[in-house]
Amino acid sequence: MRKPIIAANWKMYKTTEEAVSFIKELAPKIPEEGDEVYLAVPFTFIAPSVEAAKGSRIKIGAQNMNDASEGAFTGEIAASMLIDAGAQFVILGHSERRRLFHEDNLFINRKVKKALLEGIQPLLCIGESKEEREAGAEKEVIYRQLVDSLDGVTLEQMERLVIAYEPVWAIGTGTSASYEQAEEMHAYCRQCIKDMWNPELSEKCRILYGGSVKPENATQLMEQPNIDGLLVGSASLNVETFHQIIHYSYIGNIS
Ligand code: PGA
Numbered sequence: 001m002r003k004p005i006i007a008a009n010w011k012m013y014k015t016t017e018e019a020v021s022f023i024k025e026l027a028p029k030i031p032e033e034g035d036e037v038y039l040a041v042p043f044t045f046i047a048p049s050v051e052a053a054k055g056s057r058i059k060i061g062a063q064n065m066n067d068a069s070e071g072a073f074t075g076e077i078a079a080s081m082l083i084d085a086g087a088q089f090v091i092l093g094h095s096e097r098r099r100l101f102h103e104d105n106l107f108i109n110r111k112v113k114k115a116l117l118e119g120i121q122p123l124l125c126i127g128e129s130k131e132e133r134e135a136g137a138e139k140e141v142i143y144r145q146l147v148d149s150l151d152g153v154t155l156e157q158m159e160r161l162v163i164a165y166e167p168v169w170a171i172g173t174g175t176s177a178s179y180e181q182a183e184e185m186h187a188y189c190r191q192c193i194k195d196m197w198n199p200e201l202s203e204k205c206r207i208l209y210g211g212s213v214k215p216e217n218a219t220q221l222m223e224q225p226n227i228d229g230l231l232v233g234s235a236s237l238n239v240e241t242f243h244q245i246i247h248y249s250y251i252g253n254i255s
Pocket of ligand 1: 171172173174212213231232
């Protein structure tokens with residue numbers, strides 16, 4: 001019922017030329033049917049990436065945006081500009097934005113609502129830090145992030161939104177959450193959605209896992225009943241590795 005998404009987050013890596021050749025190499029390898037494939041690329045290569053992905057099932061998106069329509073916000077980018085460049089989705093609330101650029105749940109909430117209003121799909125990231133997990137507060141943190149970041153989002157809008165659970169301690173560390181830890185947190189997120197909206201939406205909502213996803217752990221992560229896809233950082237930069245993740249995820253899903 002929930003169509004899986006395998007998403008790449010390229011962060012601040014690659015050149016336009018590298019992006020285009022990656023997409024041209026990946027596109028013919030993607031099976032006609034199967035999981036959705038998302039690529040979140042740097043702003044300057046959204047348009048060339050969209051062009052390179054034409055005719056394939058790859059969706060191109062961005063990694064951040066501002067909540068304002070326009071204005072004197074030096075260095076920021078508006079939802080309408082991303083759409084104009086051809087982006088179909090945008091990552092919001094990534095832990096690197098929260099931690100390094102001090103984005104809080106209220107700001108992220110305004111961005112989520114703006115993205116939905118403008119018609120670009122938000123991919124909302126949530127996740128606890130190492131200290132929060134060590135203090136046993138991971139569920140409390142996730143609950144607050146969901147309640148605050150999704151405040152005022154309607155049921156109809158929620159159907160267009162994707163969530164990514166990314167424990168901060170697993171991002172870029174080479175050590176992913178265990179399958180049990182990830183599944184437990186995904187089941188908890190689903191429970192929160194059920195309580196905040198309704199059981200039907202909680203069954204429909206896609207929740208991706210992110211944090212040191214590799215070809216070696218993709219199948220087992222995807223076998224967990226509440227994991228509906230993967231958000232891949234480092235391992236998405238290499239076309240062969242990312243293709244293997246897509247492949248193993250799909251196998252994992254149908255076996
Ligand atoms: P990672 O990054 O796969 O390199 O851990 C994931 C992310 O930041 O989304």
